[in-house]
Amino acid sequence: MTTVVNRAEAAERAVRERTARLEHELGDLDDPGNPLGADHILAADGRQQLLPVGERVLDTFGLNAEFVPRELGGRLDRLDVLARILRAVFRRDASLGLGYGMTSYLAAAVVWAGGSGQQRRRTADLLLSGGRMACAYPEPAPGNDFLHNRLTAVRDAGGHRLDGRKEALNNAARADALVVFAHTPEAGDDASTAFLLPGPRSGGEGVALLPRRRTSGIKGCVVQGLEFTAHRLGPGRMLGAEGGGAPLAERVFPVTRAVGPSMALGCADTALRTAVAFARAHRSRSRASLRSARTRSALVDAFTDLLVCDCLSLVATRAVHLLPRESRALSSAVKYLLPTVLTEMVYDLSIVLGAESYVTGGVYGLFHKAARDLPMIGLGSAGTAASRSAIVEHLLRVPTLTAPAAQAGPDRAVRAGLFRLFDAGLSPVRHDELTRPADGDTLLGSLEDMAREARAARGEFAEALGEAADALVTELRLLREDCAGPAVRPSPRGLSPRVYALADRYALIAAGAACLGVWLDGIPGLPGGSAWAALALARVVGRLDRTAVRVPEAGAERLLAEVLDRFDDSRSYDLYATPIGR
Known part of the structure; x- marks a missing residue:
């Protein structure tokens, strides 16, 4: 029992130390001399961009490690702790919390749930080296058209050919890797499949960024669409089985x-x-x-x-x-x-x-x-x-x-x-x-x-x-x-x-x-x-x-x-x- 109590105390002490370090690096919100203070955050919001110094602070802190499971070299072992640490960023700037943090985690979570060992390892290495991710989740029937998916992946020479548009995606242009869910007609009329592919900067031919969408909130987040035209997905890009996207x-x-x-x-x-x-x-x-x-x-x-x-x-x-x-x-x-x-x-x-x-x-x-x-x-x-x-x-x-x-x-x-x-x-x-x-x-x-x-x-x-x-x-x-x-x-x-x-x-x-x-x-x-x-x-x-x-x-x-x-x-x-x- 003593060992269990000591282990719990040590784990909580480590969480508090991480949170304190992040809060210290973010600094006093009310200090006009703090480059991450309220004045600078509001100015960046007015310019509709993420505050660059904020991203550098999170890079130094290694925030991406919070999204990677411990067995893959990160710090993620409890979801309540993940939320607790990310609150520090959202208290400062929701655009920074969503644009730098949550967007990458939402994509990585799909890989942790359905990726192969190699896909999980590569994703962990990408995040731990400071990379970004984005995810085009499928939109359920009671969803909203702003985020609607119109992607189709057809079998083609050992892989798939991806066509269609995703109308709005946060961090699309800056993502080093994308997770997309696309309709795969060969697997069934309503079947979808998840794919892990490179971001648009290195994704090859047939990928185009759509114009930025302006939003009333989280103005620092760059929300854009993606258009795929006969975009080639080679073998090893599927996350899980073909047709297994919905599950x-x-x-x-x-x-x-x-x-x-x-x-x-x-x-x-x-x-x-x-x-x-x-x-x-x-x-x-x-x-x-x-x-x-x-x-x-x-x-x-x-x-x-x-x-x-x-x-x-x-x-x-x-x-x-x-x-x-x-x-x-x-x-x-x-x-x-x-x-x-x-x-x-x-x-x-x-x-x-x-x-x-x-x-x-x-x-x-x-x-x-x-x-x-x-x-x-x-x-x-x-x-x-x-x-x-x-x-x-x-x-x-x-x-x-x-x-x-x-x-x-x-x-x-x-x-x-x-x-x-x-x-x-x-x-x-x-x-x-x-x-x-x-x-x-x-x-x-x-x-x-x-x-x-x-x-x-x-x-x-x-x-x-x-x-x-x-x-x-x-x-x-x-x-x-x-x-x-x-x-x-x-x-x-x-x-x-x-x-x-x-x-x-x-x-x-x-x-x-x-x-x-x-x-x-x-x-x-x-x-x-x-x-x-x-x-x-x-x-x-x-x-x-x-x-x-x-x-x-x-x-x-x-x-x-x-x-x-x-x-x-x-x-x-x-x-x-x-x-x-x-």
């Missing part, structure tokens, strides 16, 4: 849906920090000052929403390792819920800033940038509509799922492992398990047990916590009844629209259950006992629109004090309270 994408989506929105919490963190700075700068008689009840409420609600989102993100990223069969639904809940919650959070904070929320420069320009960037981060092939469809598919099976055993044992240990912020004891990702049907719903199956513990809590906020937990249990019972009823049964006309409302409820109940689990495990960096959990569950129950849970005013005051303390100490607004910019 391969389904193996990757639980990973990318869980980790991508979790990284983006860093962007929302900056929005909250900017709003706090604005409120701090205003005189007591101003409606934007901290004496205003509206301002205090907006800041506390935003902080609470960030904690709710992080609890669900933590569970989803750890479930990929611990409960791979259940991770498809959980990661879809993250991808579906977080963009909505975070966008609403930023809108509510904009009321605090008033007209200043629209300025593009100066002290508060980062708020407007975050408000523009956040919706763009959520745009993608595994976007909201596709994620909702995955949740609906899970709901159709809810009546047949078994509840986890309540007694102590391996199942209980796995459940506990979902909620531990610093636990390093995770198995490698088993990609072949990610698409197999779940035989249970461990998170929601644990809700009643966790609610009983909440009702047994003592202290000032115990009553509110127990009331909110009971409301979640009631919601879960109603959800199960609805899933067993005729509303979710497919008919000749398709699914009832009510099913999609059930997807909303599932995601919110999962978020509430995640908060309960994290509260039971304890958050070392968050004082206030049950106050944060009571407020978090009250926010979730309020979104479910069933009842209002009244939390004593002292709860909001404690969280407001924490918001201000973290602002003064330069610590992040997530579960980790990470020191930033030091």
